[in-house]
Amino acid sequence: MTNDLHTDLIDTALALADAARPATLRHFRSLDLGVDNKADGGFDPVTAADKAAERVMRDVLQGRRPEDGILGEEYGQTIGKTGITWVLDPIDGTRGYLSGTPTWGVLIAASGADGPMLGVIDQPYIGERFLGGFGQAWVEGPLGRRELQTRAARPLSEAILFTTFPEVGSNEERLLFQRVEREVRLTRYGCDCYAYALLAAGQIDLVIEAGLHPYDIHAPIAVIEAAGGIVTDWQGGKAHDGGRVLAAANPEIHAEALKLLNNP
Incomplete structure (x- = not known):
């Protein structure tokens, strides 16, 4: 282009x-x-x-x-x-x-x-x-x-995590989310797209959600990636079709969260 x-x-x-x-x-x-x-x-x-x-x-x-x-x-x-x-x-x-x-x-x-x-x-x-x-x-x-600049790497124990709904999605998705939630310093709820904006602005470390549509996530992906962050699905693949989304401030904390979402 x-x-x-x-x-x-x-x-x-x-x-x-x-x-x-x-x-x-x-x-x-x-x-x-x-x-x-x-x-x-x-x-x-x-x-x-x-x-x-x-x-x-x-x-x-x-x-x-x-x-x-x-x-x-x-x-x-x-x-x-x-x-x-x-x-x-x-x-x-x-x-x-x-x-x-x-x-x-x-x-x-x-x-x-x-x-x-x-x-x-x-x-x-x-x-x-x-x-x-x-x-x-x-x-x-x-x-x-x-x-905009996302936060630098820090231990998961010092991280701030956001999601919109406490139930996250299905029972299975909620239980997977809680694996990460138990390890972070602070979890907050209810901000919808504004949580992704806060991640891009360097205020928080992670957003984990499920049940998204493409129109929910395309703009946040572009903004976060331009600011230095990473957005994938819960398996580390592309997230632009929606579904389960993991947005992270940096590759290091993304890897930690991804491991918890996938390993028993």
């Missing part, structure tokens, strides 16, 4: 994030959330803001890069002609969104055949944006702009 294409993709990703911000904030902490449940059993919420944010991002892509593909959580897949697919999660963390917590985010990734190349994790309410890809890794927000 040429540098001109890299620049255009970065500019497009930022334009998508700019468009999604007002669409998500219009309903946040309001009485007009328009919540529906997508799950036959359990609770998988979608709000009016999820749908509105994806629509405005699709409109931006239609104007800027109409021949690219799109994979979005709310409106599915549009096949493109360029080999580039925009993977969009208009609100990652809808449960947090409808609860009023500012830990949800807009996920935007430009991906090719080998997975994500560029990612943005945007938190509109805080006004904080994380970008990684094509030689860039930065966060911009209330504290200004700075480069």
Whole structure:
């Protein structure tokens, strides 16, 4: 890819994030959330803001890069002609969104055949944006702009671990997760995509999750890898299809966690 294409993709990703911000904030902490449940059993919420944010991002892509593909959580897949697919999660963390917590985010990734190349994790309410890809890794927000760098290696006993749900996934997945949880200094829950942003920013060491979709993880992969981290599945393979995901600040702590997830 040429540098001109890299620049255009970065500019497009930022334009998508700019468009999604007002669409998500219009309903946040309001009485007009328009919540529906997508799950036959359990609770998988979608709000009016999820749908509105994806629509405005699709409109931006239609104007800027109409021949690219799109994979979005709310409106599915549009096949493109360029080999580039925009993977969009208009609100990652809808449960947090409808609860009023500012830990949800807009996920935007430009991906090719080998997975994500560029990612943005945007938190509109805080006004904080994380970008990684094509030689860039930065966060911009209330504290200004700075480069992203994941934490240096440290023993697992000193690590901070995040996951969104205490149950993690199935009973088997929860038990595997607990092998790592027992070894770390601190475990926290509930941050959805913001946990991956914190990992890229050097605040935490590990994120371990299960049951993810591609649109949940493409942007975090790009941001974390650009910041020096590593993201795989629980066997050490590619994670861009979702499922079980292990994100780590460095190869050393990744190896320690991977061993615990796989060895009896």
